[in-house]
Amino acid sequence: MKAPRLLNVRAAVCHGVGEPLRLETVQLAPPAADEVLIEIKASGLCHSDYHQMTGVSTPYPFPVILGHEGAGVVAECGAAVETVRPGDHVVPLSIGECGHCRNCRSGKTNLCLEFFAGMQAPPRRFSIDGRPVAAYANNGTFASFIVMKERNVARIRRDVAFDLACTIGCAVATGVGAVLYTARVERNASVAVFGLGGIGLNVVQGARHAGATMIIGIDVNPAREVLARRFGATHFINPQQQSGNVVEHLRALTGGGVDYSFECVGSTQLMFQALECTRAGWGVCTALGVPPDGERLPILPFDLQLGRTLKGSFLGNVKTRSQLPGLLDLYADGELNLADLVTHRLPLERINEGFDLLREGRSVRTVVTF
Ligand SMILES: [Zn+2]
Ligand SMILES: [Zn+2]
Numbered sequence: 001m002k003a004p005r006l007l008n009v010r011a012a013v014c015h016g017v018g019e020p021l022r023l024e025t026v027q028l029a030p031p032a033a034d035e036v037l038i039e040i041k042a043s044g045l046c047h048s049d050y051h052q053m054t055g056v057s058t059p060y061p062f063p064v065i066l067g068h069e070g071a072g073v074v075a076e077c078g079a080a081v082e083t084v085r086p087g088d089h090v091v092p093l094s095i096g097e098c099g100h101c102r103n104c105r106s107g108k109t110n111l112c113l114e115f116f117a118g119m120q121a122p123p124r125r126f127s128i129d130g131r132p133v134a135a136y137a138n139n140g141t142f143a144s145f146i147v148m149k150e151r152n153v154a155r156i157r158r159d160v161a162f163d164l165a166c167t168i169g170c171a172v173a174t175g176v177g178a179v180l181y182t183a184r185v186e187r188n189a190s191v192a193v194f195g196l197g198g199i200g201l202n203v204v205q206g207a208r209h210a211g212a213t214m215i216i217g218i219d220v221n222p223a224r225e226v227l228a229r230r231f232g233a234t235h236f237i238n239p240q241q242q243s244g245n246v247v248e249h250l251r252a253l254t255g256g257g258v259d260y261s262f263e264c265v266g267s268t269q270l271m272f273q274a275l276e277c278t279r280a281g282w283g284v285c286t287a288l289g290v291p292p293d294g295e296r297l298p299i300l301p302f303d304l305q306l307g308r309t310l311k312g313s314f315l316g317n318v319k320t321r322s323q324l325p326g327l328l329d330l331y332a333d334g335e336l337n338l339a340d341l342v343t344h345r346l347p348l349e350r351i352n353e354g355f356d357l358l359r360e361g362r363s364v365r366t367v368v369t370f
Contacts, residue, residue, distance in 0.1 A: 004030055006029060006030070006127070007029075007037075007145060008025050008026075008027060008028075009026055010023065010143065011065045011126070011142055011143035011144065012065070012067075012142040012143075013063050013065055013128070013133060014064050017054065017062075018055065020352045021053075021066070021142070021352055023348065023351075026065070026126050026128050027128065027129075028146070028147060029127075030147070031076060033079045033080040034078055034149055035148065036074055036078070036084060036147065036153050037074070037146075037147050038090060038092055038145065038147070039074075040070045040071070040143065040144055040146060041072045041369065042070065042162040042369050042370070043067045043070040043071075043367065043368050044166050044169070044170065045351070045355060045358055045365070045366045045367070046068065046171065046198065047198075047266070047290070048137075049068070049142075050355055050359065051290065052064065052066060053355065056292045057292060061134050063128070064134040064135070065126055065133055065136065066142050067136060067139060067142035067143070068139040068140075068169065069166050070146070070166050071090070071091050071163075072089075072090060073088070073089060073090070074086050074087060074153075077150075088155050089162075090153045090154060090155050091153075091168060091325075092139050092146060092148045093148075093153070093154060093320040093324070094137035094152070094315075095110055095314065095315055096115060096149055096320065097112050097320045098114050098151045099321070099322075104319075110181070110313075110316075110318055110320060112320075114149075114151060118138055122134065122138055123135075125147050138152070141169075142368065144348075152320070154320050154325055155321075156325045157328050157332070160331060163342060163345055164331070165328060166367060167198075168327045171199055171202055172336065172341075173316045173324055173327065174313075175199045175202020175204075175206055175262075175264070175288070176202050176203070176205065176206035176209070176316065177315060177318035177323075178286050178317070179203055179262075180206060180209075181313070181318050182286050182316055182317045183260050183284050185210040185212055187210070187212075189212045189213070189260055190213070190254045190260070191203075191214065191215050191261070191262070192216045192258040192260070193215070193233070193261075194218045194261065194264060194265060194270045194273070195219060195270070196219040196221070196227065197265075198341065198364055199288055200217070200219070200262070200264035200265075201364060202341070203264060204232050212260075213234070214258075215235070216233065216234070216236070216250065216254075217229075217233040218236075218237045218239065219238065220240050221361050222238055223361075227340065230337070231340070237249065246273060247273050247276045247277045256279050257277055257279030258277055258283065259284070260278070260284050260286070261277055261286070262285075263285070266290045267291065268296065271285070271291075272297070272298060274287070275308060282307055282308075283309070284309045285308065285309070286311045286313065287311070288312070288316075340364075341365050342364070342367050343362075343363045343365060343366070344357055344366040345367050347368065347370075348368045350368075354368060
């Protein structure tokens, strides 16, 4: 059997904890029969990528090509691919949607069973001089081309620019999806959002879209207040400028506790507060942030026995092929604001500057373009 021809692609590679990304040429295996070659046009920088770089949470071995919030164009399809074709605009996703496994058919979850199989045995498509290179979230969208299974590719509308469209692949799906498909916030609800970064601001605008009347943003960065209000927040709390306990303050503000809360930082201490500030009887807390590896969440069983619910979701529980592209329809209808989400754009060559902005809290989303 002859060895498959490898493609030479440009990628920002992370070789170890604490190291800046290095731009280099890597080799990519061509698409198999059920796979798609995608030319990446834009990719957002996410805290999860940063956590891998800094060693806070390292689900993938080094060296690794980070990036899991990309958008691009289908360049080539394997022989068995039926649902996308060259030229289609697409978003690649770590969670696929095969459409026929037990989970896909359940109507309850976006976690296609193939996703778990992919976690057990991640594909190794990238290499440098024959040495394997991992791809974050099995994506690796800081590469100019990637290969994905057809079921992990969502076709999107063509009239949204790639540098905005890419955000639905992580931040928008996680935040807006958590409101619509995880917590299922209803009209007139009260909502508290802990952490107003890329995820939290999307929870805020998802809550506005759902018709929540009281949307309380909580962040220690005072600069986030203006932004949060632009996305729909009706109240802002800075815990560092607040005398007393945030939970008590939220209970007082809402006459007993919020209907829904969302933790978008990845702090187990904040998750505890987010649960406690929900209303006894029916409050729902959704944990979205990714805590450091190994952390446990301390909760009081009595908080749950008082009728509260604690939930979590991956990519907001949005089904990635059948529901995710609809998020761009909401943007086109003026229901979602993506323009203010993408605060910085940089060429791939300057990606490390983007992570500086992220670390300093000066960006909401930085998108690198190719
Ligand atoms: Zn992400
Ligand atoms: Zn499935």
